[in-house]
Amino acid sequence: MSERFDRTGLILLASGQSKRFGGPKLDALLGGRPLWHWAAETCERTGFGARFLVLDKARKLAGMREKWVPIENGEAAEGIASSIRQGVRAAANFDRVVLCLADMPFVSVEHLGRLAATDGVVFSRQASGAAGVPAAFPNGAFVRLLSLRGDRGAGSLEWPDCKILLPASDRELFDIDTEKALNDAEAMIKGG
Numbered sequence: 001m002s003e004r005f006d007r008t009g010l011i012l013l014a015s016g017q018s019k020r021f022g023g024p025k026l027d028a029l030l031g032g033r034p035l036w037h038w039a040a041e042t043c044e045r046t047g048f049g050a051r052f053l054v055l056d057k058a059r060k061l062a063g064m065r066e067k068w069v070p071i072e073n074g075e076a077a078e079g080i081a082s083s084i085r086q087g088v089r090a091a092a093n094f095d096r097v098v099l100c101l102a103d104m105p106f107v108s109v110e111h112l113g114r115l116a117a118t119d120g121v122v123f124s125r126q127a128s129g130a131a132g133v134p135a136a137f138p139n140g141a142f143v144r145l146l147s148l149r150g151d152r153g154a155g156s157l158e159w160p161d162c163k164i165l166l167p168a169s170d171r172e173l174f175d176i177d178t179e180k181a182l183n184d185a186e187a188m189i190k191g192g
Contacts, residue, residue: 003047005116009094010048011087012039014102015056015076026102027062028182031189034062035176038105046112052090054083079151088145100134103176105185107134111167121162123155127170131155
């Protein structure tokens, strides 16, 4: 993707507790690389003005990447809302943010670019039909994102004028919450 999104900050959420996985999943290897590197590399190729990596203060990730701003989340045990708040605070000077999960290895540059380029609040359409992440928000929505609490993401708020984008394939939104899902992702890589 050749378009640049200089006034858009990317927030990669990487401070989840990995309860269903049974341990720190983001350092688990997928195709010989740490899981979180897959989403990070895609974000790097999308051309965001800045990239913020929200981390659990109590954990360190393997292989920190260049040109990422690490944001330590000391409230990670609260749930995803605390990670979103930390990322939004860090990106407060940007016109727009895109939220992405570090356990989504197959999200594409094209999908992230479409989210960044579409005006207003924009969610990705999940396979279930629900609105979810990755998602994008204009600066005017930041105050609402800062009101989130607990283990509820941005989709738990009412966004009457939001848009929902369909990714090129459901595979793009595949997230890894269990060891089985990691094995499935490995099979997807090998199978193409």
